[in-house]
Amino acid sequence: MFQHHIESSVAKGSTCLPNVNKPDNARAILQRVFEMVSSTLRNLYSTTFSQANSPESALLAVGNNEGKITVFDLKGVNTSRETGVGERIKGPYQVINAHSDAVYSMVSTDTFCISGTTGLISGRRWTDLRKQKTQPAWTISLECDQANFGTPEVNGLAYDSIRGLAYAACGDWRTHVYDLETGKRSQTLEGHEDYVHDVVVGGSLVASSGEDGSVLVWDPRAGREPRHRIVPHELEQLARPNLGRFISSLDLNNDWLVCGGGPKAGIFHLRSLALTTVLPPAKAAVHVTKFTRNAEGGDRGGIVVAGILPHLSVCSMAGEVTAQLPSSSPCIYTVSITDKPFTMMTYGGMSTKIDVCFNLNYRDHSVSLLED
């Protein structure tokens, strides 16, 4: 993910510092100072890129830029939702050093917590995580075109629960499809002309978006060619040339598709491919666009839009902001929403905290990702 290169390079720089040679007597002290400084810096630059939430096992996994996956226990919160007792998510249940590179993407299946990093996709059983085991149940290395791309990263992951397929949006301009039964690649969706940012599965359709500014909608059963192609930056209502044309996030819901990035977030009708609504924010780049499905109770549902802003907006289908939730991060990279057994939304980005809501209306509390 190239848009993060500044933060990650600084973070790397800070970890390099202790290796500078110094006279022996001062070395120990300096070492300690460097450790302190670097850990503070690491905290400052700690960025949450991805989340996976498993309501069944009451766990929430959060992946960051250092390859760590922080797991939270939601049991207490779950019971509190039933009993009506106000309880918050306690500190991390466990922190796993999962990858050597940033955890760019995660997705949750019934049994696995799948995480994607540079060149690798690995799956951990939720049950193992509950037992505080850290080893992955399986790991897939991307077979890739080393000559042209080096090792590509996995920018987006999606899971098709009906066919048991995992989709990985990768830096080699392709979306790879893996059968989780066999661990083999079953298909590759090619069509983007730059790296692929995100992929989603909605019903029988799969949609992917890329740095090239296009959104491709595939029907994997029908063939290798994309069924639809939407280019938001070519639309006057959405284009923001100063920010670029990349589409960093998209989501599908029945006949509707929402996407955003450099261009403004917009809702498209899939059958007519017409833009129906332009969503806020007007100025800032968008990192997350998500439909909220069957929200329970008084929630009105709608669309969550977040990006380089210290708050997250919940919009109606008409584009009206129904709520604006403050965020502890100045920039949000990941939003995870579950609607069963109760609505829960967690979002994080450039900070060591994630924010927790139990509906789409107001922030309930914030949780630190750091272990005490």
Add this chain to the structure above:
Amino acid sequence: MTNISPYSETTKHCVESAVRNYVTKTVINGELTEIDTIKAVTSICIELVRNELCLPTLPVLVLSDSFDMLTITQCEKLFTFVESNVSVWKEDTFFAPCKTSVLRMCNDLLRRLSRSQNTVFCGRILLFLARFFPFSERSGLNLISEFNLENVTTFTNVETEMEEDEGTDKGVDGRLKLDYTLYTKFWSLQDFFRNPVQCFQKAPWKMYTTYCGDVLEAFRSFKLDNVQSSGTSAARLSRTLSEPVPTEGSNALQPQVDQYFAKYLTNQKLLDLQFSDANFRRYVLLQILILAQYLTSDIKFKQEKLTEEQHDWVKKTEELVYTLLAETPPDGPVFVKTVKHILKREEMWSVWKNEGCPEFKKTSVNTLHNNSTHQSEEMEDADLKSPAKKRPKRKLGDLVREFDKKSKHSGVNNEMTRLWNLKLDNLDACKMPERDFVPALEDYFTQAIEQLSPKSDGKEQDKLVNDSNFGWRGLRLLACRSPHFFTHSASPIATLPEYLTTMIKKLAKELPSQLSEDIKVDEEDNKEEDKVIPVLEQNDGVKEEEEDMEDDTAEAERPEIRAINLEEQRALAKNLEKIGGDKWKVLAKKLGFQSDEIEYIESEKSKDNGTVADQAALMLQIWVENEGEEASKENLLYTLGGLKMTEIADGVFT
């Protein structure tokens, strides 16, 4: 009837027991009781008291007997009778003897009622008591500003043990666990509202500010107006599709029933719904405001004070709360206005309490008012120092009465009095022939023309053309006097000020000539009224050159034109007195005074034993005030010449 000799005490007691027996044994009959009968009996009792047939407490005793024996619904009906007769109970005959009985009756009733279920009835009783007792009655007052500490709002809190720890060693252990869930934070606030004194301690204050900030943030993030103000169809659609939430929407369609609960319901599952309820939000925001008012205001029994920093925080929060309230539909801004008003009143009451609850007297309306705000107090102080206050100010009522005797009106000041007394009937005054005139174009527009000239530095909004009143009259005048008004113009009039500006510019071009001519005409008028002035007819035929010439002369004369000064006025007045008592009136008439105005001047001065010279001086002074520059030496000389009284000016003008 009124002259019946007083009956003995025994008779009165007999009457009392007879009536009470009748009511309790016969009239009151469970569900079948006829409230109207009780009302009738009480009314009869009131009459009996008036005729001194029984003790004055009887009507109240009858009522309290009935209240004791009736069901609450019946009581509620009967209470309307008590309410409607509040003026009776306040009469001298009843008030002193019945005071305690009425209070007991009301308190007995209140004790029977549930505050949460009979809220309205409770309120009615309290309101009645407030009306019954004098305004400054202190018996019901919370004199030393105690708080109802028993009003605890309970909520489920997993971290209660933690909180209890804090409760025991608040001061010692400054560390607080501040990251509860919003639910916990939200309901913890109620504890501060219950006992605001906590806020003066360091740790609870920190807790309060943090929680309050978070709750307000949540309110701010969750925008109600988008849901409720029936905006777009999609919003409406999503509302109808989602589960019907009782508190949401529909306010436009049907009048919302006011719902009231004396206690909050604190289940976590309700929090979502409560947050989307405008009324609930208002309750909480109002609570914050009330607490803020308590923290910042001066209260006698409040020992602690906020630090500067805390004070700033409170002010900032107050502002935020007001903006949030204004955003809360329906009618947010109106609600804010009302709340501000109520809180202001509250402030006045607390000032009253700080001063030891002085009794209110009818005349002390002013003092009450100046107590409320320091500003007006200062103003009053200034008034005290001013000479006007030296002699005791006459009461307004006396003044009015005096004027009424003379069948005249009294105004606030002399000028007003004069205006009011032009004619007895204001409509007559409007019909006076003197009022029926059309002003000359230049008289009316001169000021506007001056303002339009680039030299004038008046502000844009202060200009006359922007005054709609001026504009309307200007248009009427233009229709009467100006040919430009009827010129054909294809372009529609954009705005009145713009149109007027162009018209005035047109007028200004022609004005200098007209002005000079008109001056001339005026002079002629003054000299010989009966003569037909030839210049008038010539007006249209005047040639350009002539106009130019006259322009020059007019400009040359200009600098000399000035109003006669005070000394000249005095000298003139003295001369007027010399030539004879009423001569100044003749002059006044010529100078354009109405006969009633002259009368007024005369009465005004003779009241203070002023001489004729004083009267004449006042007249000249008014003339100068009214006419301004026009009240010049030249004009006066012309007038005097016409009256053949030029000798008056002898030795006055050098």
